[in-house]
Amino acid sequence: MSQHTLEKPQLTTVAHRISSDAEAIDVAHRLAEQFRQGAAERDKHRKLPIAELDAFSQSGLWAITVPRQYGGAEVSYRTLGEVIRIISAVDPSLGQLPQNHFVVVEHLVLDASETQKQFFLELVLKGARFGNAFSEKGSRTVAEFETRITPDGTGYVVNGTKFFSTGALLAHWIPIVTVDATGLPHLALAEQGTPGLQVINDWSSFGQRTTASGTVIIDQVKVPQEHVVPIYQAFARPTVGGPVSQFIQAAVDAGIAEGAVEATIQYIRQHARPWIDDKHSQHASEDPYTIQQVGDIKLRLNAAIAILERAADKIQIAAADATESHVAAASIAVAEAKVLTTEIALLASNKLFELSGTRSTLEDYNLDRHWRNARTHTLHDPVRWKFHAIGNYYLNEVNPPRHPWI
Numbered sequence: 001m002s003q004h005t006l007e008k009p010q011l012t013t014v015a016h017r018i019s020s021d022a023e024a025i026d027v028a029h030r031l032a033e034q035f036r037q038g039a040a041e042r043d044k045h046r047k048l049p050i051a052e053l054d055a056f057s058q059s060g061l062w063a064i065t066v067p068r069q070y071g072g073a074e075v076s077y078r079t080l081g082e083v084i085r086i087i088s089a090v091d092p093s094l095g096q097l098p099q100n101h102f103v104v105v106e107h108l109v110l111d112a113s114e115t116q117k118q119f120f121l122e123l124v125l126k127g128a129r130f131g132n133a134f135s136e137k138g139s140r141t142v143a144e145f146e147t148r149i150t151p152d153g154t155g156y157v158v159n160g161t162k163f164f165s166t167g168a169l170l171a172h173w174i175p176i177v178t179v180d181a182t183g184l185p186h187l188a189l190a191e192q193g194t195p196g197l198q199v200i201n202d203w204s205s206f207g208q209r210t211t212a213s214g215t216v217i218i219d220q221v222k223v224p225q226e227h228v229v230p231i232y233q234a235f236a237r238p239t240v241g242g243p244v245s246q247f248i249q250a251a252v253d254a255g256i257a258e259g260a261v262e263a264t265i266q267y268i269r270q271h272a273r274p275w276i277d278d279k280h281s282q283h284a285s286e287d288p289y290t291i292q293q294v295g296d297i298k299l300r301l302n303a304a305i306a307i308l309e310r311a312a313d314k315i316q317i318a319a320a321d322a323t324e325s326h327v328a329a330a331s332i333a334v335a336e337a338k339v340l341t342t343e344i345a346l347l348a349s350n351k352l353f354e355l356s357g358t359r360s361t362l363e364d365y366n367l368d369r370h371w372r373n374a375r376t377h378t379l380h381d382p383v384r385w386k387f388h389a390i391g392n393y394y395l396n397e398v399n400p401p402r403h404p405w406i
Contacts, residue, residue: 008193011172015127017071018060021079027059028086036090040366043373046209048201049094053129053170056087062098063124065105070121077244077312077319081251085305088255089262092373093210095255097167099248100132103404104175106244107187111233116226120189123173130189131171131199133162133216143403147218149178149186155224158188162216169199169212176218177231187229188221196221207369207376235402238327240319243334245404247311249380250334253341254308256377257301260348260370265294267356267367290355297348304340311337328399331406335386342383345374381405 018024035052042049056062061083066072075083080102088095108120124130135142147160158178168174174197176188190197196219203214234241272284281287314333318326349371353360360367389400400406 016060084251089258131168207372
C-alpha cells in the first residue's frame, strides 16, 4: 500500500455522451470485458485502476443519470443498477468507485439551485468525476459529523477529517459533507487541488483494495457560496436520496456475487476433481452434490437480482411521485434487496472454495479476492437493521427513517 498522493487528475477530453438505456448497458458490457483483464493482479498488488477509471468515466457511463432537460440520458434505475452490477462482477472496486458520484448527482438534482444544476451537471456530462468526503471514523455513529462549515466573507471555510473516502484520490471534484452551526448537513464541493484539501491513499482493508477509500484532510478549505448545497433538505421531505444510495450498494454486492458464482463454475469445470466416494463421475461437474449446490447458489443469485430490479422499479415510482408512502415503499424494497444481495455475495464467495477444493486457495489463483470483497463491501451498513426496518414496516406499519443508510 502506498500512502503518497498522486498528481491531480486532469479532465483533458470531453466524455462520450450516452443517449439511451440500451446504449448504457452495451457500453457497460464492452468495458467489463476490458476491465476483466488484470483485475486479479490489480487486487493482488493494490494497483489503482487509473487507466480503467479514465476509460470508465470517459465512456459516458458516469453521466447516465443526468436528467434529459440538462442534456443527459436520464436512464432508469434498473439500468443504473445493471450497469453497476455488470462492472462489479469483473472488478468490484471499479464498480464501487462511482457509487458516491451517482449519489452526489442525485442530491444535485434534488437540492441544488438551478444555477448549480446547470454548472455541475454540465461538468458531469463532460466527464468530471465526483469523489466523496462523507464519513468520519471517530464519531459515535456514522451519521454524526464533526466537519464544520462556517461563513467566511462571501463564501465559506471548511475544516475536518474524513475517512472511507471512496474515489476521492482519483476524482476531479471532492464533495464534502459538513455541518453548520445548527448541525444541518451541507455539501461543499471543492475542486481537487484546492489549497488545504489533502487526499491520502492510506486505505488498508483486505477487500475492495483499489478503491483508495482512505483519508481526506480538510484544513481551512475555502468554498464559494455557489458550491455549497443544502443536502439536509433531501431528508426533511420524502425523496429517493436514501433509497438510491443504498440501491447502488446492493447492486455492487450483486455484482460481487455474480463474479463469485462465475469463478466457481469455471474452476469446477477446469480444475476441480470428483470426490473419492463418487464412483461414476469422471469430472467434478458431474458430481450430483456439486450440481445441486451450484443450482442452489445460482437460484439465490437470480432471486436477489430479481428483488434488486423490483427495488429499482419502486424507486422509479417514488422519483416520479415522491409521496411519503412511495418513498417508504422504495426504501423497504431496497432494504430487501440489500439483505438478499449481502447474503448471496457472502454465500457464493464461500461456496467457491467449498466446491472447488483446497487447491483453489492457492495464491496463484487469487480467488480469495471474491470473499474479501464480499466481506468488506457488505459491511457498509448492517443487514440486521434492514430486517428490523422491513419487519417494522409490515408488522407495525412504521415507515423507515429518512437517511442515506436506509
